Amino acid sequence: MSETKGLEHWVALLTGADLPVLKHTARDLTALRADDKRLNAHTIAQIIASDPIMTVKLLRYLQQHKRKAQTAEVIQVKQALLMLGVEPFFNNIPPQPLAEEMLKAHAVALPPMLRVVHRSYRASEYAREWAVQLHDLHYEEVRVAALLHDIAEILMWCFAPAMMLEIRDMQQKDKSLHSRSAQEQVLGFALVDLQKELTLQWELPELLLVLMNDSSAKQPRVRNVELAVNLARHSANGWDDAALPDDYKDIGELLRIPAAQVMAMVEAEAGVVRKPDPAP
Numbered sequence: 001m002s003e004t005k006g007l008e009h010w011v012a013l014l015t016g017a018d019l020p021v022l023k024h025t026a027r028d029l030t031a032l033r034a035d036d037k038r039l040n041a042h043t044i045a046q047i048i049a050s051d052p053i054m055t056v057k058l059l060r061y062l063q064q065h066k067r068k069a070q071t072a073e074v075i076q077v078k079q080a081l082l083m084l085g086v087e088p089f090f091n092n093i094p095p096q097p098l099a100e101e102m103l104k105a106h107a108v109a110l111p112p113m114l115r116v117v118h119r120s121y122r123a124s125e126y127a128r129e130w131a132v133q134l135h136d137l138h139y140e141e142v143r144v145a146a147l148l149h150d151i152a153e154i155l156m157w158c159f160a161p162a163m164m165l166e167i168r169d170m171q172q173k174d175k176s177l178h179s180r181s182a183q184e185q186v187l188g189f190a191l192v193d194l195q196k197e198l199t200l201q202w203e204l205p206e207l208l209l210v211l212m213n214d215s216s217a218k219q220p221r222v223r224n225v226e227l228a229v230n231l232a233r234h235s236a237n238g239w240d241d242a243a244l245p246d247d248y249k250d251i252g253e254l255l256r257i258p259a260a261q262v263m264a265m266v267e268a269e270a271g272v273v274r275k276p277d278p279a280p
Contacts, residue, residue: 005188006188006189007188007189007193007194007197010156010159010160010187010189010194011194011197011198011201013159014155014159014198015198015201015202017159018096018097019053019056019057019060019155020053020096020097020098020099020101020102020158021051021053021054021057021095021096021097021098021099022051022053022054022098022099022100022114022117023098023099023100025047025048025050025051025054025095026095026096026098028047029044029047029090029095030095032044032047033090039086040086041078041081041082041086042078044081044086044089045077045078045081048077049077049121049124049143049147050121051117052117052120052121052147052148052150052151052154053099053117053151053154053155053158054093054095055077055144055147055148056148056151056202056204057093058077058080058081058084058089058093059074059075059077059080059144059202059204059205059208060202060204061084061092061093062074062080062083062084063202063203063204063205064202064203065092073205073206073207073208074205075140075141075144075145075205075207075208076138076140076141076144077140077144078140099113099158102158102159103157103158103161106161106162106165108161108165109157109161109162109164109165112157112164112165112168113154113157113158113161113164115236116150116153116154116157117154118236119150119232119233119236120146120147120148120149120150120151120154120232121147122232122235122236123146123147123149123225123228123229123231123232123233124143124144124146124147124228125143126146126227126228126231126232126266127142127143127145127146127224127225127228128140128142128143128146130142130224130227130228130251130254130255131143131221131224133255134220134224134254134255136221136224141207141208141211141221142211142221142224142225144208145208145211145212145225146224146225146228146229148208148212149212149225149229150191150195150229151195151198152191152192152194152195152198153191155198156187156191156194160187163186163187166186167179167182167183167186167187170182170185170186179191180192195212196209196213199212210222211225212225214226220254223254224254227247227250227251227254230243230247230250231244231247231251231266234247235266235270239267239270239272244263245259245263248260248262248263248266251266
């Protein structure tokens with residue numbers, strides 16, 4: 001691995017790049033823009049909520065163009081849109097290019113990229129729900145942090161699909177190979193380090209960096225994000241994943257309810273149907 005393709009190279013490339021958005025985000029935003037009766041910051045925010053890349057595009061633009069009078073950090077999508085304005089949003093952060101178009105030459109990389117996006121969205125929904133249960137008045141900040149927790153991985157699937165496929169293949173062949181080790185072997189760095197550098201380079205809100213930093217997990221809000229990400233990642237492997245019982249236990253400790261209640265709550269929401277145990 002040459003030095004030019006190291007961490008600094010990718011930070012510079014992604015910082016200068018026009019980040020892609022998902023096709024359904026672009027379609028829905030285009031349709032909404034033509035609907036004067038429904039077009040407002042709230043309806044735009046609802047569409048952006050499921051797209052981690054569009055979310056980070058918005059926050060990055062706002063940070064790069066923030067007024068001197070703006071002293072408070074903005075993480076909430078609707079608040080960012082209200083500060084920016086609907087027309088300036090569409091004029092300055094158009095929903096293009098499309099991630100699906102970017103990956104046309106590497107079509108095999110599209111499904112795994114979309115899986116990470118879907119996993120991130122599920123994590124954001126878990127985090128928001130638990131934050132509400134914990135009476136966190138700023139639950140939207142927690143939701144966005146969970147949504148963006150794996151943004152570096154999503155971006156690398158878009159910009160370096162061949163390398164990401166190589167990492168995936170290595171881990172499929174060797175189940176004991178940790179993600180960080182595989183990433184360092186192929187990329188020369190870990191995605192978590194890229195994520196940290198991008199967050200700093202793009203001057204994203206400091207609170208976002210704290211909330212996405214699993215090493216700060218003693219803080220309840222950070223712990224919420226970490227556990228939401230874990231649950232989304234493990235349940236994506238199937239509801240019989242061996243790591244889920246520990247997830248339920250940890251979530252139960254966060255919410256102060258029994259692990260069995262967490263399992264029942266999560267599986268009911270996901271529509272999981274368990275076959276009854278056979279009669280003795």
